[in-house]
Amino acid sequence: MSTTDFEFLEHTADISIRIHGKTIEELFINAVTAMFTILADRKDKKGKEEKRKISIKAENVEDLLIYWLNELLSLFYTYNFCPLVYNNIELKKKDGCLLTAEIKGAISDNIEIKTEIKAATYHNIRIEKEKGNFRVDIVFDV
């Protein structure tokens, strides 16, 4: 993801960013990449690799995005899991939304946390489609 795939918006107390994606799956991946760009620098590029399967359900795609971000945030804080590669990421819409993904990540103790993100919030969350691309603004509590 290039740095142009997200931009900072003004927010008095916390961090607000705008994320873009060509597909909804790409939007989800870009949101994680943006979050980790703000959150941490992995000093030790080697680390131990680990694969995790993720399956999350939500009523709608906006809630699903926040669940997804907070799940990865929680895995990071609890197990030092830094996501690197996303395989078989799939979003199904039937009786709500289901996201499944296989994530290859690194487990590393040598991480510099730049800004401690407490959580992604649901504040005014709305995924919009513009000229075939997806866009969303997310407020992170920091």
Next chain:
Amino acid sequence: MAWQGKLEKIDDYKFRIPSSYKEGMRVDGVIYADEELLGSIKDDNAPEQVANVAYLPGIVKYSLAMPDIHWGYGFSIGGVAATDPSREGVISPGGVGFDINCGVRLIKTNLSLEDIKNKISTIVNRLYQDVPSGVGSKGEIKISYHEEKKLLVEGAKWAVKKGFGIAHDLEVCEEEGAIEGADPDVISERAYERGKQQAGTLGSGNHFLEVQVIDEIFDKKVADKLGLFPGQITVMIHSGSRGFGYQVCDDYLRVMIKALDKYNINVPDRQLACAPIESPEAKNYIGAMKAAANYAWANRQVLMHLVRLSFEKVFSQSWQNLGMYLIYDVAHNIAKFEKHVVDGEEKLLCVHRKGATRAFGPENIALPQNYRDIGQPVIIPGDMGRASYLLVGTKKAEEETFGTTCHGAGRLKSRHEALRTIKFDTLIEELKQKKIEVRAKGKKTIVEEAPQAYKDVEKVVDIVHSCGISLKVCRMKPLCVVKG
């Protein structure tokens, strides 16, 4: 985006957003501010969030905002809402926030500025070394799952039992450091895991540890009662429930979002997700929130213990000899069940304080016996370059604001804007001129937390003092600061 909605002046310090502003508002919004402060409050659109909170089912009297109000998510920071369980009132995790029981404690010493003025660097270096701080910091205190369960029920009492303090510390802590009703069985495994690693850590962002000197006394009678005098050294700790609280809030926001449909609740922002207080969803959240509140009280108790040990090392005296006794510890992100008068009738309400401090007046039975003649100490941290304040709560606060006052200076600039407009070297030079030493893991945190990024705490405190919802006791100037 500046707020353009209707604001009616009630008096010099109160402004009303009428419930007719938006369809769905159940009560008015009331903002405590003066004309000058109102400018910056409108600038960041925070009144819109005050209006949104007025949608909560069962909300009584008004959706309140203290003068340090600023744009948050869901609730504004500085927002207060009381809901009535007997009128299908709700509880909203967004009205508490991710950092459940973020709060402050103030410790006095018998040292004066003369005693420490040549030791400031030694003290700040010692504190920086001995108190785990910074983003994602992990504590020296390792606890098992079994111990963590006890900690969640016993809060600061758990810490005192472990030797991190004395019984007196608990007497002068809100809820005596452990709120009843914490339920360790409604906490996720992930929250336990995150909590195990971070007990006894300061955290990051606006959390801090500060050594201060009292430079002005406003109420000598109350100051005498608390054993405070001009030139006296105090220590302030600002921290919360760390990753444990964030995980609890996240877990229960998911539950509450589902509850919106189940209970047919309409709120204008999903971050205000909530459930009726009598529902199983709310009951579980309340048990978990109280557990996180107790985690935070235990955390601040351990932090205070580490501060006392640091001072012992620097001064080669016991902390008791240094007179390092707790003045008070108070939460500013919490929901509590309290009795308040509504339409002439005493009601048990759920009072959400999101960046707001309880400020009970004299004679309130929730206060330690020793403080019942003066009212509850209210600790208001400022920014690292200006000052912090100690106030006391009042009967007027109990009558007007569900016994609540402000919680701090309130941000003025975003972190991003602070980084863009404030130079690190200039800031350090300015602080040096004021003889203030700062330690933090990175330059970025210091710049983000620069005094210029905050409103002037004096203005905020003067408003709550002038309108009588808490009264000034003394002002403390920073000498050295450890930022998280």
